[in-house]
Amino acid sequence: MTASDSTSSSSQRAGSIVTRTVERDEADVRLDRWFKRHYPDVTHGHLQRLLRTGQVRVDGKRAEANSRLSPGQQIRIPPLGHAAPVEEMLRPAPKKPAISDKDAAALQAMVLFRDDDVIAINKPAGLAVQGGTGTTKHLDAMLDVLRFDGKERPKLVHRLDKDTSGVLLLARTTFAASRLTEMFRGKDVKKIYWAVTVGVPKPYQGKIDLALAKEGGPGGERVAGDDDDGKRALTYFSVLENAGKQAAFVAMWPRTGRTHQLRVHMAAIGTPILGDGKYAGQGAIIPGAEVPKKLHLHARRLILPHPRGNKTIDVTAPLPDHMLQTWKYMDFSANLREDPFVDVE
The missing domain is CATH 3.10.290.10 (RNA-binding S4 domain)
Incomplete structure (x- = not known):
């Protein structure tokens, strides 16, 4: 001061x-x-x-x-x-949870892109973005280690579920935080997710337009389809590859940003995301398949204008280890770069 x-x-x-x-x-x-x-x-x-x-x-x-x-x-x-x-x-400063050298190094190694305004990281599955009941270790508490040479502490501008991996964008300045927050609320950001579904969606390309509403319960935060009281949620999907009728490698583009939108939408059409016991129970398992029992949902790519307006940010996150194992088991292609939704308005 x-x-x-x-x-x-x-x-x-x-x-x-x-x-x-x-x-x-x-x-x-x-x-x-x-x-x-x-x-x-x-x-x-x-x-x-x-x-x-x-x-x-x-x-x-x-x-x-x-x-x-x-x-x-x-x-x-x-x-x-x-x-x-x-x-x-903020004075005296509240005590912050100690961040080990190991955690700090691991978080810095997750950086995919960095400039004066923006940092993009590849968030691992299992790391919560923010704290909550029973959550003591989360990204928000460790953002100081991503300050680098910046004057400000990085700021969250959007979220990923704890069990979802992939590209997460952070703002390094107040200016960037304001611009990016507005972009994520609007339609300036293109988020492409990769997933494995149990079963193969039909048709291979389509959209899911199903309103969603939050509902309580002892199992924690849940979301359900609700055309009467829910908020509109729209998802485009495209089957990129399939392993017979058992499973599919699916790309998804959520045009809205509702909680658990992709998980609920894919379950709603009868092809839940592999490992999503929260919304599909035993239906999220492929009998006999030797694949990790984790959620197979990954924020693969993020495309948006730079907050300064001078270029486009286009960041791709490599698959996490548990999904790479499944890709190898299913003989899927892990390095596809094309945008399957390039012709979708």
């Missing part, structure tokens, strides 16, 4: 108006998200009231919550009561 930030914090606690400058890496961030980062205990409702009454201003003018910021702009911040700046909330 700089001396000016320290002075601003003290003045604000005393009930004075302070002014903060938008930093270079905060370019194009929405005003409400800027507030969330700097003053996380200011609620959305409180901020809306401050904006409506003109107490928060940008360069002396009234602003909306969705106003985009530019470097050098001055944000007027009124007294916020008990709301403390994020710098103060």
Whole structure:
């Protein structure tokens, strides 16, 4: 924290108006998200009231919550009561779980692509992206080891299930995080997954348009098809190879990003993903096949515009060991590069 930030914090606690400058890496961030980062205990409702009454201003003018910021702009911040700046909330720093040298080296070895704004890693199956009930080891707690020469801690901009491997993108700057988050919410990102299905989907190419809704239960988070109360979910699929009628090597392109979408959709058409006991039980096993009993779902390729808009990011992740074993057993091709959905709008 700089001396000016320290002075601003003290003045604000005393009930004075302070002014903060938008930093270079905060370019194009929405005003409400800027507030969330700097003053996380200011609620959305409180901020809306401050904006409506003109107490928060940008360069002396009234602003909306969705106003985009530019470097050098001055944000007027009124007294916020008990709301403390994020710098103060982080001091003293909370204890973080220790990261072993072995884990740090392994995580750094997962990097597939890196530049000043973006890191792409090949997340292994079994590593949770974020913590939760009973989850003590997860990627979010280890992101500091991927800082490298960056000034900021890398940020998550999308998710993969714990048991799904493959390309996971991280933002290295606040600017990139804002742009990438919007891309993943829209249709700018093409995500191609590889999987093995029990049985062969028919037709070999098609789409699954089945709304999905979350449902509770003792087995943890589950999702089910629900045309009445669910949110629309759309998946394109293409059978690339098959092992008789027993199994198929399938590529999938989820046009929406619902929880467990690919797993539920493939089970819904009668060809569940190999190893997906959560949604297919014993139906996720190929009788007599000598293949690993793990989920066979891999985020193979990610294609999207660079957050700076000057090039395209196109990253491919090699298959994990358990899927390579199955590819060899089924005599599938593990190095296919073509996009099977190139002609799909």
